[in-house]
Amino acid sequence: MFTSLAGRSAVVTGGSKGIGRGIAEVLADAGVHVVITGRHQADIDATVDSLAGKPGTVSGVTSDVTDPADCRRVVAAAVERHGGLDIVCANAGIFPSSRLEELTPEKIDEVIGVNFKGTVYIVQAALDALTASGHGRVVITSSITGPITGFPGWSHYGASKAAQLGFLRTAAMELAPKKITVNAVLPGNIVTEGLVDMGQQYMDQMAAAVPAGRLGSVSDIGNAALFFATDEASYITGQTLVVDGGQILPESQEALADM
Numbered sequence: 001m002f003t004s005l006a007g008r009s010a011v012v013t014g015g016s017k018g019i020g021r022g023i024a025e026v027l028a029d030a031g032v033h034v035v036i037t038g039r040h041q042a043d044i045d046a047t048v049d050s051l052a053g054k055p056g057t058v059s060g061v062t063s064d065v066t067d068p069a070d071c072r073r074v075v076a077a078a079v080e081r082h083g084g085l086d087i088v089c090a091n092a093g094i095f096p097s098s099r100l101e102e103l104t105p106e107k108i109d110e111v112i113g114v115n116f117k118g119t120v121y122i123v124q125a126a127l128d129a130l131t132a133s134g135h136g137r138v139v140i141t142s143s144i145t146g147p148i149t150g151f152p153g154w155s156h157y158g159a160s161k162a163a164q165l166g167f168l169r170t171a172a173m174e175l176a177p178k179k180i181t182v183n184a185v186l187p188g189n190i191v192t193e194g195l196v197d198m199g200q201q202y203m204d205q206m207a208a209a210v211p212a213g214r215l216g217s218v219s220d221i222g223n224a225a226l227f228f229a230t231d232e233a234s235y236i237t238g239q240t241l242v243v244d245g246g247q248i249l250p251e252s253q254e255a256l257a258d259m
């Protein structure tokens, strides 16, 4: 039995949609008060409305993770609304596809800016508050793409997701004396609004490549993040948890077909 997290305070960047929304919902179900972020007010409002009535409250701050001042504003809001900050889920991310021939410096900067720098900025902004909590938790949403696998069109995206893990390992060391853990969840293919827009046929093809026989849900990722946030995970830091239904396991298409 895990110690209750009821009353703890969390920030989930990119919590207005997709995986971040799923993390926010799982945390709120556990009684955690959550501040979600995103750049678009309408998406934040819709998510805040849909998650009303949970044991933990969910509120929003419209903000951009590429702006360190915005990140400080998010943290200040969480501290003001909930009396402190215990959990930071650095989740906001973008994944525009571009093969090498079309990959411009601007496209590289954009993906690295949101996915990597945005992760660093929100953690930096939260350092004092997480230290004060006495049991600070940082949970980064990385990906299997980059750290483990490749996907044509996503060389810059994969690099940004691997960069998060390079950051994590040293941040975990620097922050261990402050009793802050830093871990990452590496999702496989998760059903989000964006994936649903790709159509059922696309989703069926993707699911066929997963030994578990289904795509992941946002709550699959939320539950992994929740575990890292528990008191019982206090001795786990600098680690990664792949949540992919076994997607990275088959060594060939034949291996998958032989299941």
Ligand code: NAP
Pocket: 013, 014, 015, 016, 017, 018, 019, 020, 037, 038, 039, 040, 043, 063, 064, 065, 066, 091, 092, 093, 094, 095, 114, 118, 141, 142, 143, 144, 186, 187, 188, 189, 190, 191, 192, 193, 194
């Ligand atoms: P999504 O549905 O597109 O949601 C992305 C979230 O990030 C939105 O809330 C978005 O809100 C926010 N965001 C984007 N740029 C931002 C910025 N500059 N500042 C603040 N918020 C920003 O994407 P998702 O699929 O849930 O992905 C979430 C994370 O999971 C990403 O880090 C992604 O790399 C990772 N991931 C996803 C999958 C998957 O299968 N879906 C697999 C592996 C890893 P706004 O657009 O309003 O800013």
